Amino acid sequence: MADAGAGSLHGGDSALSCLPEEQELSQRLRRLYPAVNQEETPLPRSWSPKDKYNYIGLSQGNLRVHYKGHGKNHKDAASVRATHPIPAACGIYYFEVKIVSKGRDGYMGIGLSAQGVNMNRLPGWDKHSYGYHGDDGHSFCSSGTGQPYGPTFTTGDVIGCCVNLINNTCFYTKNGHSLGIAFTDLPLPAMISNQFMELLQEYIQHLFKSNLYPTVGLQTPGEIVDANFGQQPFVFDIEDYMREWRAKIQGTIKRFPIGDRLGEWQAMLQNMVSSYLVHHGYCSTAAAFARITDTTIQEEQTSIKNRQRIQKLVLAGRVGEAIEATQQLYPGLLEHNPNLLFMLKCRQFVEMVNGTDSEVRCFSARSPRSQDSYPGSPNLSPRRGSNNSHVHSTGADSPTCSNGVLSTKIKQSCSKYQALSSSSSSSSSSSPSSVNYSESNSTDSTKSQQHSSTSNQETRHLAFLSFFYLSDSEMEMEAEHYPNGVLENSSTRIMNGTYKHEEILQTDESSMDNCPQRQLCGGNHAATERMIQFGRELQTLSEQLCREYGKNTMHKKMLQDAFSLLAYSDPWNCPVGQQLDPIQREPVCAALNSAILESQNLPKQPPLMLALGQASECLRLMARVGLGSCSFARVDDYLH
Amino acid sequence: MEASSFQRLLYLLQQETSSTELRTECAVVLGSLAMGTENNVKSLLDCHIIPALLQGLLSPDLKFIEACLRCLRTIFISPVTPEDLLYTDATVISHLMALLSRSRYTQEYICQIFSHCCKLQHWHSCGFKSLPQPLLCANGPDHQTILFNHGAVQNIAHLLVSTSYKVRMQALKCFSVLAFENPQVSMTLVNGKHKVLVDGELLPQIFVKMLQRDKPVEMQLTSAKCLTSMCRAGAIRTDDSCIVLKTLPCLVRMCSKERLLEERVEGAETLAYLIETDVELQRIASITDHLIVMLADYFKYPSSVSAITDIKRLDHDLKHAHELRQAAFKLYASLGANDEDIRKKIIETENMMDRIVNGLSESSIKVRLAAVRCLHSLSRSVQQLRTSFQDHAVWKPLMKVLQNAPNEILVVASSTLCNLLLEFSPSKEPILESGAIELLCSLTQSENLALRVNGIWALMNVAFQAEQKIKSDILRGLSTEQLFQLLSDSDVNVLMKTLGLLRNLLSTRPHIDHIMSTHGKQIMQAVTLILEGEHNIEVKEQTLCILANIADGTTAKELIMTNDDILQKIKYYMSHSNAKLQLAAMFCISNLVWNEEEGSQERQDKLRDMGIVDILHKLSQSSDPNLCDKAKTALQQYLA
Secondary structure, X not given: OHHHHXXXXXXXXXXXXXXXXXXXXXXXXXXXXXXXXXXXXXXXXXXXEXXXXXXXXXXXXXXXXXXXXXXXXXXXOEEEEEOOOOOHHHOEEEEEEEEEEEOOOOOOEEEEEEOOOOOOOOOOOOOOEXXXXXXXXXXXXXXXXXXXXXXXXXXXXXXXXXXXXXXOEEXXXXXXXXXXXXXXXXXXXXXXXXXXXXXXXXXXXXXXXXXXXXXXXXXXXXXXXXXXXXXXXXXXXXXXXXXXXXXXXXXXXXXXXXOOOHHHHHHHHHHHXXXXXXXXXXXXXHHXXXXXXXXXXXXXXXXXXXXXXHHHHXXXXXXXXXXXXXXXXXXXHHHHOHHHHHHHHHHHHHHHHHOOOHHHHHXXXXXXXXXXXXXXXXXXXXXXXXXXXXXXXXXXXXXXOOOHHHHHHHHHHHHOOOOOOHHHHHHHHHOOOHHHHHOXXXXXXXXXXXXXXXXXXXXXXXXXXXXXXXXXXXXXXXXHHOOOOOHHHHHHHHHOOOOOOOOOOOOOXXXXXXXXXXXXXXXXXXXXXXXXXXXXXXXXXXXXXXXXXXXXXHHHHHHHHHXXXXXXXXXXXXXXXXXXXXXXXXXXXXXXXXXHHHXXXXXXXXXXXXXXXXXXXXXXXXXXHOOHHHHHOOHHHHOO | OOHHHHHHHHHHHHOOXXXXXXXXXXXXXXXXXXOOOHHHHHHHHHOOHHHHHHHHOOOOOHHXXXXXXXXXXXXXXXXXXXXXXXXXXXXXXXXXXXXXXXXXXHHHHHHHHHHHOOOOOOOOOOOOOXXXXXXXXXXXOOHHHHHHHOOHHHHHHHHHHOOOHHHHHHHHHHHHHHHOOXXXXXXXXXXXXXXXXXXXXXXXXXXXXXXXXXXXXXXXXXXXXXXXXXXXXXXXXXXXXXXXXXXXXHHHHHOOOOOOHHHHHHHHHHHHHHHOOOHHHHHHHHXXXXXXXXXXXXXXXXXXXXXXXXXXXXXXXXXXXHHHHHHHHXXXXXXXXXOHHHHHHHHHOOOHHHHHHHHHOOOOHHHHHHHHHHHHHHOOOHHHHHOHHHHOOOHHHHHHHOOOOOHHHHHHHHHHHHHHOOOOOOOHHHHHHOOHHHHHHHHOOOOOHHHHHHHHHHHXXXXXXXXXXXXXXXXXXXXXXXXXXXXXXXOHHHHHHHHHHHHHHOOOHHHHHHHHHHHHHHHHHHHHHHHHOOOOHHHHHHHHHHHHHHHHOOOOHHHHHOOHHHHHHHHHHHOOOOHHHHHHHHHHHHHHHOOOOOOHHHHHHHHHXXXXXXXXXXXXXXXXXXXXXXXXXXXXXXXO
16 A cells, blocks of 8 residues: 555656656666667567556556456456567566565466467467466466466565577576576577578568567456566566676677688688778788788778878868868869768868868968878777767877967967957958968967957857858758859869978867867957858858759758857857867768779778678667577677 | 606706706696696605795796796696695795785696695585584694685685686685685685775675676686585575575576586585575575476486497596486485475476485495485475385385495484384384394494484384384393493483483383383483483483383382482472473372372372472462473372
């Protein structure tokens, strides 16, 4: 009764108190079944109020089941299924049921059943139905007669049911103790088969077969049971059982026989490593690897170096220079890939906001830092989302500016909010600021610093907003009305960069991090004007592409996201601010690299990545056809 | 290899003047030789290799020390090497403890040496401790204590978290040996005065982590052994979750078919030891993973398949067949020690009784002993004694086992016989017909205390409600001298059972008179002696009960009535502070004053003169209802 009271209390403020509980459940389920795509195959979280016999009553968030029939004989048996079937991608699935009261006779069954199995029965009595019964401790495997299985269970006991989708067995637990295998032939797809046809056949069968749902059945008055689908910690240590199976499956993978093609195998592995190094432009590493393993590299050294240089530029945020270099080294490449070009230009715009693109950097510094030494390649290696921290750590000691006087001035202005008068912004948005650009030097930027510091911040903010909304509306309309694109002009102008360095090495993002307040376009007025001008050009390019190739929602989204940065006073801490993260350069860099390789008739993806993708896709397919072992063979486990 | 070459190598090893490289090489070569046949090791021992290598450990050169340790390790793990050789010089152990910090190799080898040189002085081949006879070791403290006193626990504990698997494993093995049946070590491992913490964790926590199911089986098993020893020593409670939910299930898993035969043997033996004295653990084990059924598989080696498929497998199976059978018997014995339902389940296992009967006549002592233990456990069931024990004529092979068996078997077998001789056991009669009384009488003369207890206990059971002939047989078989020998036995158990035997012999009037007519004088002497001696309440009570029985005889009464000394003693016990003794004395008086019998008047008068009636009046006012009733009944005899 105390329980019922607590339950109603929960009901009162469910909107408030339910959330943390739900969160805890979701967290536990995610931790237990990381391989399950819950959008595709939701996990059971409660009993289904629809899929039950009417002698069954549900309460406490559909977790408590009680019997409300006559309970005269077996014809009064009643069952309820969970809301969802057990997804195969669980690998190992587990739920527990606590016997709150055994009622009159304790005729309770706990188990599994497929959808459509008669609910006027206890689990285990019918085809595709499996149960363990409390009164006699017998297990029922799709049959009216049970087999001696385990101890009886009654009020106060916690019974667990574990489905192993790897070997299609099921065992029960009582108060945290495993009772041993109960069923060995659950109707789930069979063991892993190497034959494709068999797999296909299984898959087809699977489509017609219903999955198993957690099920309980009661038969006499007073019987009450509570389910735990992960709401509470389990009594049985299921995670330890999962650990054992994870180790088993990973052991199988580790010991997978390669056979007598060992030599071939090694050559293949070497080729994979080598092609990966070449793809990402680790020129000397690739050469050293080839030397040691006595293999050859398909691509020429200069070609690799060229790609490496372009990639470095993109990763350093100097997209403008990267575009220029690409056009010089691979003429016609970007012209044939307008989508890629657009992507690069969008990125260039973002980098301008960031203050890293050379088009805006030239305003804030006499010249960008340059070094002649060979760059450290870790700086350029592709990164996954989690470890971007070391992007910032490299070169953290390099100051932004080489000019001492200037840098102090910038520091001064850093402490103040950078502002810009509305008049200057409107003028800059209407006229290209090419003059400022070409004349960039330290005196110039000092002027603009002083100038900008006189303006006030609201006006600047308004200016950006107006720019954003203007461009947004223009994007819709002008797309139709202006047939003369300015793409050719603007892009050539941009290409007229003042610097020609063989190696551009150090990025400035680290020093930006050191500065407590990062500033738009590096905090430079002229640069901001240039950026806004560039934005207009980008707008025009978008319209042109739209005319030539039809509407492209991707482009529109990219453009919108990029322009949205200007709507916030601190773009780095705004909802679209993650665009400014250097990590976002990587997909752009990868796309450009792939395009260059493709143009040279080389694979646009390294075979290693292809194999990785294939493995991931294979695991997804296994999950879909119900091969549970997929859940313990995550690709991520092998990537460190 | 010639002994001379061994000597040459040893000579070179010991030359302080030769280079360390050469000495190291010598140690390595000697180590390799030690890995050869047992004869190699014997020859090396004859050349006094151990002192030479121990001397080498004093060198400052680590490489040389490691080579010496590796060689020592190889020699000490050989079964032909006496462990005591490690303990001949007291400084050796402390030096080895000091070397533990030098390198991971010294750690590995030293731990391995310790775990092989730490044999229990009072090791029972059966691994059970239930026999109350720890043999005292003559040579001072045992190995465990020596190592413990040198700080083994503190020095080795941190190696459990070494980065090297081998070091972790050897350290764990070391603890499993140190803690086995050693409360001192076990207590220290749990907490002790100087709490042993490794990485902020208590050792039991570290052991539990090593039990995880993805850890190597060897590690799980050894860790379970450590926890088992700690539990049996009382350092961890039997209801602690690390025992109930971790250690026990782990050991049950070790019994499964998936494990190697060696692991299954060790798992079953350890589990038998863990649950031996705790009924709750026995109940949990009995329902875990179908253990009782799983154990039946232990009897199927060598399997018919292995004989056909390959000879190697057959050899392997044959080698382990005995070990498997004895381990299964032991575990069955522990499982069935206390719970009637579990006994029933065991006996219902396929061919169980046949297997026990076969086991009783196996050539291997270990198997025979374990089979008897199992039978002993099951013989505690009244129902089984009446049914399956009779159906399988278990008594026949049991009687055979009792002929010329070693003491350790005799102890268990005679204890089993005790149960089979209970009056409701159908086997009682055929056992007696086959000459059991003679056998039991001879057991009472054994030097072995347990055998004396069992012998007299069995005789007591035999005498219960037995016919005159059997009682005479017992008296004749024992001889009066032996009977009085037993009555003056230093062990209270023997005394109690002997008194019990007397009491059983002295029941029903004709038997009492008959026995008292032949042995009256001696019995009265013995009774006086015991009542005068320093004995506990139970012994005195039993003695007074014997007097009461004698007082029930027709002619035997006079032996009491004519013995004033005895009458004074009875009077004394009527006023004793212990109600049990008062009651027993009242039985005597009651029998003596019973007025339907001849001469009752004289007896009543004599007792009145002694002041008994006054005491009776006092007792009839007693608050104890039993005493009060008895006193009133006795007083009524005077009224009639």
